[in-house]
Amino acid sequence: MEIFVRPMQRTLQVAAGVNLLEALRAHQLPVSYSCMAGRCGTCRCKLVNGHVLESGRDLQRPLAPDDGYVLACQTFLTESCTIELPEPDEAVVHAAKILKATVIAVEEQTHDIKRLRLKIAKPLDYSPGQYAQLQFTPDHIRPYSMAGLAGGDELEFHVRLVPDGRVTGYIAERLQVGDAVRVSGPLGSAYLRRRHTGPMLCVAGGTGLAPILSIVRGVVAAGMDNPIHLYFGVRSERDVYGRAWLADLQRQHPQLQVHVVLASGTLPGCRSGLVTQAIAQDWRDLDGFRAYLCGAPPMVEATAHLVRQMGVEADHIYADAFYASGT
Incomplete structure (x- = not known):
């Protein structure tokens, strides 16, 4: 049977029952992977058509359960199908x-x-x-x-x-x-895409600031000159932290703009409302942006919906929501 792989436009001849990640690696196609056990989400790719046998969906908590995405390491091929790999030039392999x-x-x-x-x-x-x-x-x-x-x-x-x-x-x-x-x-698959040269939207809710700091620090370390628009949403004045780190990153990366948004109350240098409201006030069109979203699921889901409406392609929204189970 055949797998047609986009965007490489490659057709692979494979045997029924083969693991998708193994098939992609055997044909030396660029695909990200790490844990090989369905936990990390790094090998996430899209099933465009056809049917597969997958065992990894319940291990992940995707924002849209029926969005067609599968985990290659947990997916087994049962018939000819079409697979779309995300950004083949951005594949990363970090051994777990x-x-x-x-x-x-x-x-x-x-x-x-x-x-x-x-x-x-x-x-x-x-x-x-x-x-x-x-x-x-x-x-x-x-x-x-x-x-x-x-x-x-x-x-x-x-x-x-x-x-x-x-x-x-x-x-x-x-x-x-x-x-x-x-x-x-x-x-996790919400990592910095270093080959992207356009504007970046980084949205953090609460301790979602941690991965956003890592991403911006990665931009600085790599010498990237992307415009970065960072929105940091918190509940109230007493929940604000990390402003010194953000100010230091602004000194190192002049194209970084920071907006701290308080859901309630006021604080000098901060905005009031929700991060989604602040983004909607500042932008009409986000075409060409890449969006990195980190925080609680309601914030991530609302922001993902908003930025898709404003022109960010679904494949260019990178999000790892923070779920509360096991806290």
Whole structure:
């Protein structure tokens, strides 16, 4: 049987029952992958037509469950079909690792946000915007996004303390400097697309600022000159943090514009309302933009819907929503 692969316009001859990721790799087509187990979402691609047998959908939590996307590592071919790969020139391959780490700091940022810094025994290769699974004990495991860049011996995460949260409560009340943490990753497909030269829209809600910081820091480190329009939405004045980091990035990247948006209350230098309202006020057309969205699912879903209406192509919206299960 045949697989037609877009946008390469390649037709592959494959046997029935073969794994899609294995077939793509065997024919040396550029495809991103990492964990090989359906967790990271990196090998996400689109089934344009035909039918496949997939076992990975319930492991992921896509914004649109029936959007036609599948995880190549968890997809098996049962008949001829057409597959669309995302941005073949942006394929990244970071081998999934399990690393030992040690807590070196738990720093308070706001009344309910802590900055967690870990020293890792070996470097973790990842792309800006990705996340990792942190295991504090066998019963306290949760994914968090890296806020920094790969290459050093330290990882930074931002943790919002959830009322009655099992994992966040452990971090707030019991985690100590010197404690061991197991790090698994990298995970996630909302990573920086370095070949893109046009404008970028970065939208963070709460601790969604962590991966957005990583993405902007990645732009600076790579010497990219893209205009970046960053919208940081929080609930109220007491939830604002990271403004010094953002100001420093603005000094390093003059084309970075930052909008801090408060859902309630006022604060000098900040706007009032929702991030979706601020974006709609500032823009009529976002054609040519790439959008990076990080935060709670309602914010991510509303923003994704808005920017699609304003001209951002669906394949150019990169989002990893923060789900509350296991908190």
